[in-house]
Amino acid sequence: MFTGIVEELGTIVAREELSDAARITVRGPLVTSDASFGDSISVNGVCLTVVEQSPDAFTVDVMAETLDRSSLARLGTGSRVNLERAMAAGGRFGGHIVQGHVDGVGEVVSVSPSEHWTVVRIAVPDAISRYIVEKGSITVDGVSLTVSALSDGAPGEQTWFEISLIPTTLDETTLGSVSIGDPVNLEADVIAKYVERLHPATAAVQPDVK
Incomplete structure (x- = not known):
């Protein structure tokens, strides 16, 4: 892990x-x-x-x-x-749970620099988009990041999310040199996937309250 x-x-x-x-x-x-x-x-x-x-x-x-x-x-x-x-037992948990199992490949669609950070927008495959929530965690090319914005998923519109990168992330990872059109590896938060998987079974065992 x-x-x-x-x-x-x-x-x-x-x-x-x-x-x-x-x-x-x-x-x-x-x-x-x-x-x-x-x-x-x-x-x-x-x-x-x-x-x-x-x-x-x-x-x-x-x-x-x-x-x-x-x-x-x-x-x-x-x-x-x-x-x-891999994280050592007893080590600091600095990011979030990352398995190293890529869920899909996104594409950089815009890079917007500002004075103190850079906002990167990434188009995401529909199969992954349901696991992404604003202010939630996502892994982009192995970097634990917070989703700062995302599309509303309207029919016919491109699904995307944005990440805001501080200077340290820009300097110390490959994300500082991404360009429009670049592919990036995406891994959604595994907790969301487990919740989705377990929800039907959980619902089935709920007591019938009148």
Whole structure:
């Protein structure tokens, strides 16, 4: 499990295309400093397993399912990525519950800088939009963020949400360099998904009060 607090900006230094997967090597001295075979590291919000490591880099295998459902398929040598190690028991819970399981890919539709922050609007797939609420949490490329605004979901209109990024987030994550049209990995709050899943069962066992 992760919390969406990016520890380091890494760089993809190698990518090998396999028949049904890709093998990617990422330079990230901080997250690699205590990495071991089999450890989990979030790469742009995708939980991946370390299969090799060196003093300043680690290698992961990305299967076709992950490539199809995330933006990792579009990244190559030289791409910058957000990195976070799995949360240690007893560690600070700085963001929110992040599993590293991408629900879908959004698209940046506007970037509006101001003096002290930047507002980014992201078009979101309809299948995810029902889990997004104003002032709720969402993970964008592995970064835990608060939804500052969202569309009303009117029929025929594009579904979107906005995030307001402070200078630290702009400087320390890949979100500081996003442009219109860029894809971003999205993970909705898992609590909302569990509530939706359990609601019918919960309703079924409610007592019949007259």
